[in-house]
Amino acid sequence: MDFPSPLAHGTLTARYKRFFADVTLDDGREIVAHCPNPGAMLGLNTPGLGAWVSASSDPKRKLAHTLELVEVDGGLVGINTLHPNRLVAEALAADAIPELTGYDTHRREVRYGTNSRVDFLLTHPDRPACWLEIKNCHLRRTGTLAEFPDCVAARSAKHLRELEAMVAAGDRAVALFVVQRMDCDRFAACADLDPAFARGLDQAAEAGVEVLVYACDIAVDGVRIARRLPWSR
Structure with a gap:
């Protein structure tokens, strides 16, 4: 499964209310991304972890970005349960x-x-x-x-x-x-x-x-x- 467009890298600031994640992108932008994961995400929601987000051009979406991957112990972990x-x-x-x-x-x-x-x-x-x-x-x-x-x-x-x-x-x-x-x-x-x-x-x-x-x-x-x-x- 290929991501349809290149992901953007940033730093996870917070994950809250299960489906929201604050991410500071490497270019300095602060975004709220959809977090497609209803679980506890133990060890994967710590502020400061590297994060990779996808972007959608769909104007009907409330949040343009989706949290896809986080960096833990030098490796990538997929958090999108879809x-x-x-x-x-x-x-x-x-x-x-x-x-x-x-x-x-x-x-x-x-x-x-x-x-x-x-x-x-x-x-x-x-x-x-x-x-x-x-x-x-x-x-x-x-x-x-x-x-x-x-x-x-x-x-x-x-x-x-x-x-x-x-x-x-x-x-x-x-x-x-x-x-x-x-x-x-x-x-x-x-x-x-x-x-x-x-x-x-x-x-x-x-x-x-x-x-x-x-x-x-x-x-x-x-x-x-x-x-x-x-x-x-």
């Missing part, structure tokens, strides 16, 4: 995720469960349908361990239960965690911040839901799904 679905769509089209190849169609936002829409429904006439949920992961607190979630994620836990139901019905179900950073080599559920989700992930796996974790290559011109990471249970 990107993982786009990244997975590209990866599916390119057969870049070996575990998810061999399907004729990749339908998005298909209704299932209780008032939910699955991120992708993969189908082939000779195979069971595959219900695919995507989760964005950007938390790293210790060493090279990526963790999810960074706050209580009741909606994500609900999705796990709905994936279990798809397996019980005879279909395939996958929870795919997209790690938008390059400094992690393994993944775990964050049991201290959301013990219910951690238990739910274990339960889903025992019920037959497949858990996949893929890290990204990140640069200021784009982000791509790159390599699989092991899940540490």
